[in-house]
Amino acid sequence: MSLIFYQPMESGVGKRLRNILESVVPKDHIELYSTMDDLFERFQNPICHGKVTVIFAATRKDFHRILPLKDFLSDMNLVLILPDDSPEMMAEAHTLRPRYITWADSDFRDIEAVLKRLMALSKNCF
Amino acid sequence: MARVLIIDDNKQFCNLLSQMVQKEGYEAVCAYTLTDGLRYASSTPFDVVFLDVILPDGNGLDKLTEIRNYASSPEVIILTGAGTVDGAEMAIKSGAWDYIPKPSSISVMMLPLIRALQYREEKLKKTHHPDMKIEGIIGNSAKMKRCYELVAEAASTDVNVIISGETGTGKELFAKAIHENSRRAAKNFVVVDCAALQETLTESTLFGYEKGAFTGAVHHRDGLIKQGDSGTLFLDEIGELPLSIQKSFLRVLQEHRFRPLGAAKEIDSNFRLIAATNRDLDRMVQTGHFREDLLFRLRSLTIQLPTLREHPEDIVEIAIYHTAKICKRSGLEVKQLSPDFLDAIVSYRWPGNVRELVNALERAVAAALSSPTLFRRHLPSSIRVQLAKAVVGDQPSWEKTSVDAESKKFQTLKELRESTYDKVEKEYLIDLMKNTGGNILQACKISDISRARLYQLIKKHGITISG
Numbered sequence: 001m002s003l004i005f006y007q008p009m010e011s012g013v014g015k016r017l018r019n020i021l022e023s024v025v026p027k028d029h030i031e032l033y034s035t036m037d038d039l040f041e042r043f044q045n046p047i048c049h050g051k052v053t054v055i056f057a058a059t060r061k062d063f064h065r066i067l068p069l070k071d072f073l074s075d076m077n078l079v080l081i082l083p084d085d086s087p088e089m090m091a092e093a094h095t096l097r098p099r100y101i102t103w104a105d106s107d108f109r110d111i112e113a114v115l116k117r118l119m120a121l122s123k124n125c126f
Numbered sequence: 127m128a129r130v131l132i133i134d135d136n137k138q139f140c141n142l143l144s145q146m147v148q149k150e151g152y153e154a155v156c157a158y159t160l161t162d163g164l165r166y167a168s169s170t171p172f173d174v175v176f177l178d179v180i181l182p183d184g185n186g187l188d189k190l191t192e193i194r195n196y197a198s199s200p201e202v203i204i205l206t207g208a209g210t211v212d213g214a215e216m217a218i219k220s221g222a223w224d225y226i227p228k229p230s231s232i233s234v235m236m237l238p239l240i241r242a243l244q245y246r247e248e249k250l251k252k253t254h255h256p257d258m259k260i261e262g263i264i265g266n267s268a269k270m271k272r273c274y275e276l277v278a279e280a281a282s283t284d285v286n287v288i289i290s291g292e293t294g295t296g297k298e299l300f301a302k303a304i305h306e307n308s309r310r311a312a313k314n315f316v317v318v319d320c321a322a323l324q325e326t327l328t329e330s331t332l333f334g335y336e337k338g339a340f341t342g343a344v345h346h347r348d349g350l351i352k353q354g355d356s357g358t359l360f361l362d363e364i365g366e367l368p369l370s371i372q373k374s375f376l377r378v379l380q381e382h383r384f385r386p387l388g389a390a391k392e393i394d395s396n397f398r399l400i401a402a403t404n405r406d407l408d409r410m411v412q413t414g415h416f417r418e419d420l421l422f423r424l425r426s427l428t429i430q431l432p433t434l435r436e437h438p439e440d441i442v443e444i445a446i447y448h449t450a451k452i453c454k455r456s457g458l459e460v461k462q463l464s465p466d467f468l469d470a471i472v473s474y475r476w477p478g479n480v481r482e483l484v485n486a487l488e489r490a491v492a493a494a495l496s497s498p499t500l501f502r503r504h505l506p507s508s509i510r511v512q513l514a515k516a517v518v519g520d521q522p523s524w525e526k527t528s529v530d531a532e533s534k535k536f537q538t539l540k541e542l543r544e545s546t547y548d549k550v551e552k553e554y555l556i557d558l559m560k561n562t563g564g565n566i567l568q569a570c571k572i573s574d575i576s577r578a579r580l581y582q583l584i585k586k587h588g589i590t591i592s593g
Contacts, residue, residue, distance in 0.1 A: 044456045046492035046572065049484050072455070077322075085345075090353055091314055097298065099319040100331075107342050110327055117322045124478065126489065126506075126574040 001125055002029040003115075004053040004076070006039050008062045013104050017056055017081065020108045024115045036065050043072040048125035052118045054111075056081045058104055063089065070096055077118050079111065128152045128243050129171065133163030133186065134178040134205060139228075143176065146232050147239065160184040164192070171198035174223070174242050176235070179206035179213060187217060194221045195268040199275070201242040203235070221272075259306045262299050264447045265440035269432040273300065276429045280400075281307035286379070288364075288424045289402040291431030294481030297402035298362060300429060305358040310398055313357030316350050321363035328371050330387055339388025349386060351378060354397035364424070365405030365416065376420045399424070434476040434483060441472050441483070448484050449500065452491045461494060466502040473516070474509055492572050495561045507554040507573075514546045552587040559584070564591040 003025045007014045021030055033039040053076040057063035060083055066073070078098040082089060085103060093101055100114045130147045134140050135158050144154035155170075157163035160181040167175060175193055177186040186204065193202055201223040206213065217225045223245075224238040258278060263270075280287045281304050289297045298317070305315045323331055330340070334349025351359060361367065367375065378384045379399060385392045401424050410416035434441065445463060453460045463471075467490075476482050490504040502510065554573075562568040570577050584591065 046456075046488045048488065049481055085347060090348075094314045094316050094353065097302070097315070097317050099317065099322050103345075103347075105344055109342065113324050113327060114322050117324075121321060126485065 001119065001123060002031055002051075003119065004031045004033065004039075004042065004051060005056070006033045006054070006066070007056045008034055008036075008065070009058065010034070011058060013058065014056060017054075017108055017111070020112050021054065021115065024112060025119060039066075040069065043069065046126075047072075047076075048122075049075045050077055050122050051125050052077045052079070052115065052122055054079045054081070054115070056104075057083060059083050060089065063092070067092060067096075077122055079114060079118070081106070081111070128173040128246075130154045130174045130176070130239065131157065131163065131166055131170075131172040131200070132176045133157045133160065133167075133181065134176065135159065135180075135182050136178075142232050143235060146236060150236065150240070152239075152243075160186060160189060164189060167193050167196050167200065171196075172200045173198070173246055174239055175200045175202045176205055176239075177202050177222075179204060187213060190217060190222060194272065197268055199268060199272055201246055203238050203242065205235075258303075260303045261306070263296060263303060264444045265437060266443065267437040267439045269437045270440060273429055273431060276427065277303050277307065280304045280427050280429070283427075284308075284398050285426035286398075286424050287400045287427045287429065288407075289400065289429045289431060290407075291402075291404065292433050292479055293404050294479030295431040295433060296480055297404075297431060298360065300431065301358070301360045301362075301400040301402060304400055305360075305398075308358070308398070310357050313355075314353055315358050315360060316354040316397075318350050318359065318361045319363065320361055320366040325368040325370065328368060329374075332371070332375070333384055334386040336386060336388035339386075343388065351384060351395045351397060352386075352393060355395040357397060359397040359399050361399065361401040363403060363405075364401040365403040365407060365410060369415070369417070372417045372420050376417060376423065379420070379423050434479040438472055441476075442468055444480060444483060445471055445487060448487050449491065452488055456491065458491070459498060461491060461497070462499045464499050464501045467500045467504070470502045470505055470510070470513055474513055489572065493557065493561060497561075503553060503557050507551060510550050510554065511547055514550050515543060548587075551583070552589070555583055555587055555589055559589060559591055566591075 003021065005018070005021055007018070031042065033042060053073065055066055055073070055078065057066060057080070063082060074097045078096055080093055080096065080098045080101045082093060082101060082103050099118060100111075102108070102110050130152050132140050132143050132147075132154060134143075134156075137158060140156040140158065144156050147154040155166055155172075157166050160183045163175075163177070166172075177190065177193065179186045186206075190202055190204070193200060202221070204217045204222050204225045205228055207228040213225075223242045226235055226238065258274070258281075260274060260277065277300060287301075287304060289300050291297055302315060305311060318332060320328065330343075330349070332349050332351050334347050334352055335343045337343055337346050374384070378395075382396055383392045383394050407416050407421050411418045411421055442463075445468070449463065450460045471483065471486075478485075486506055486509055489506045490500050493504040494500050497504075558569050558573055562572065566577060566580060570580055573580065575583075
């Protein structure tokens with residue numbers, strides 16, 4: 001059972017996040033995407049509805065780039081990592097119906113706890 | 127003219143009630159047995175059914191849901207001389223309009239009838255609203271129509287709603303539909319996944335916190351309750367909400383005020399609550415795992431979603447819709463569904479409901495590759511094996527094996543099952559390798575089995591890989 005992880009740019013925070021993901025899911029079960037084209041292509045292939053998908057948007061620009069994938073993302077068990085919590089951003093984030101939202105300045109221990117549960121809940125996903 | 131059916135074995139009572147109904151200007155039909163009543167109700171549209179509980183050929187309460195599910199979805203008023211609290215509760219939970227203990231004067235029975243007819247008139251006005259958005263929810267069966275009526279009713283008010291149903295029945299889509307058709311549609315629809323959150327995380331996520339409220343609280347954050355202000359707060363899997371949080375959430379639900387963690391003052395949030403669960407909350411109340419007062423608050427309006435096996439007449443429509451959606455998303459021509467494919471999906475029980483069906487279609491579309499039509503063999507092997515097992519289990523073994531029995535040793539049921547499984551598995555692998563052009567990586571991805579296991583199976587069945 002794998003997890004989709006979108007991280008547009010490798011950074012210190014991104015690396016820390018990736019370490020957290022790898023502590024929950026074996027490394028070779030993490031499908032890593034760093035461009036929107038690659039992520040979009042992934043959604044064109046067979047995908048299990050309810051698959052755990054982690055989107056790390058380090059900047060507002062990163063975040064706005066994922067919004068066109070709303071129809072795909074709202075079918076997933078989505079975890080969002082956002083750059084800030086402005087009301088506008090939160091309103092747009094909620095249109096994706098995420099299962100959990102946290103922010104880039106988090107220590108990501110919350111993500112670890114949430115992912116453990118979500119992965120267990122989506123165990124029947126192909 | 128409204129039509130009323132009276133199912134009661136007391137002929138004198140039936141005649142008196144029907145005269146009163148006709149006097150009010152409605153049409154009345156009497157049935158003196160449950161069988162006759164069901165025959166009338168199934169063949170003629172009625173607006174209201176008066177249903178006695180103790181009838182010579184059965185218990186009226188047992189048929190309440192069936193009557194509610196007939197095409198005209200009549201309102202049912204239960205009549206009984208053997209009224210019990212349990213019976214009343216069951217009747218109301220099963221969707222009865224009212225419950226009248228006998229003996230009551232005939233005139234007492236007219237008031238609920240008139241109210242039911244007024245409600246029905248209003249409801250029909252609402253459900254015929256052509257603009258109701260029910261995105262992603264497919265089905266025209268009586269069971270689904272009943273759910274749409276409740277969505278319309280919920281959307282027109284601000285009452286708390288609880289949506290219950292098995293996993294994969296679409297509880298979140300229904301919650302979203304209520305929000306999108308409500309006056310709050312322009313505001314946030316905030317999902318709280320209670321199953322994904324631990325107790326401490328639930329508290330901070332729901333209520334929000336001030337900087338320094340706990341280790342790791344480096345900034346002030348609004349909680350989801352605040353983010354749902356003027357919008358809808360959707361508590362998914364509310365049965366997983368820890369008891370300690372249930373207590374504090376009940377207060378929020380009553381007062382729409384709460385104190386974020388580490389905050390000095392309380393803040394307001396005018397949210398509308400929709401909760402969903404796949405658990406039996408009544409049972410959880412009995413076992414002390416869910417607060418009765420919270421359940422009471424939540425239950426202003428209940429929508430019980432049917433399992434997919436309870437509305438099989440919608441399976442084909444759901445499959446056509448999602449196949450087109452998947453093909454479109456994948457940049458493929460929309461695939462047709464062959465009769466054997468349709469037969470298979472209608473026969474299967476879908477324990478994972480609509481979500482399982484959609485995931486099976488995802489895999490079938492992938493397995494079919496360039497084929498313009500989906501065939502039974504494109505379905506995931508796990509489903510085909512279940513179907514094969516069901517066929518073996520449903521038919522007498524002598525019918526299945528009578529030809530073979532003459533020419534070879536008679537198989538045990540276990541042997542037959544194993545050989546059927548092997549046959550289906552081999553057929554699947556041959557198709558898989560053919561469709562992927564022998565690409566092992568792609569085959570592993572589609573079949574969701576490891577490379578080692580795939581090689582093992584290829585060897586077992588003596589399949590040649592040609593690329």
